[in-house]
Amino acid sequence: MILQHGAKRWALVAFGLLAAFAWRAEARGERTLQNLHGSVSYVTGDGVPAHVLPPSVSTVLADDDVARTGAASMAAITLGDSSQIFMASNSVLKLDTFSQTDIAHAHFVIFDGKVRFAVSHPAGAHADYTFTTPTGQIGVRGTIGDIAVDPFDGVRMNVYHLSDPALPVQVTMIDGSTYDIAGGHKIWMRWISGKLVARVTPLSKDELNRFSELGQPAVIDGGPPPKGEIRTARHRQIAERAAAEAVVLLRNEGDLLPLSPQALTRVAVVGPNADARRIQGGGSSQVRTDRRVSILSAITERL
Secondary structure, eight states: OHHHHHHHHHHHHHHHHHHHHHHHHTTTTTEEEEEEESOEEEEOTTOOOOEEEOTTOEEEOOTTEEEEEOTTOEEEEEETTSOEEEEOTTOEEEEEEEEESSSEEEEEEEEEEEEEEEOOOOOSSSOSEEEEETTEEEEESSEEEEEEEETTTEEEEEEEEESSTTSOEEEEETTSOEEEEOTTEEEEEEEETTEEEEEEEEOOHHHHHHTGGGOOOSOOTTOOOOOOOSSOHHHHHHHHHHHHHHOOOOOOGGGOOSOOGGGOSOOOOOSTTTTTOOOSOSGGGOOOOSOOOOHHHHHHHHO
């Protein structure tokens, strides 16, 4: 009899566990978190301690669950409409809500770190996916892009590809300012002297490198940004023109300059830095170049 009661008790416990799992898994395939590598955990909305997710293992997320990645880690959240959110290292992301009827709607909160969104199905004139950041909300439709949230650097977003060019990413900052971000562009939002400012520019190689941990995007509207140039002829011409435009000369009284080699017999070059080739300060302002010319050597060569 005791054995029968014990069996019934364990049967009830097992039934309860299965029911609880079924409640969280009734949306299985709609909102799954997978540990791609490294340290990944999640906290459920009921406030229980964090659950550690082993590598290559997936779990079902519910509304209000918060996912976290550690150093050198990556996770992926897959939604029912085949959209995916990838989390880079040291990122914290909350799945606030997700629902799917004819149109999939999702709301995420990015607390820290970097994420890549690949929203598969655009629908209508209103954003289907919304990401809340410390600077405002980002409305995403059929779009591929990256978002970075940093307490010191602010919020950055790259938009790589729009499935419909007429449906840009919509950004609404907390001060009410709005921006439409097309594919191949980025926005940088941050606080400067107590004011929230935003800057929208075409994508650059530096902005792509900022999210290199998430991999090179497969498609960039308008093509990838041009690569930088180092020590090419064009680079030297630009540097020379910038240096010339930055020089401030004394008043050229009596048309002393430019110096005429035919009219001169001697030139006095005075000062400890005449032949020192000191073209900059020290510390963070120091730049090593492959060629430095002192004032004395340049005058000697010219005259």
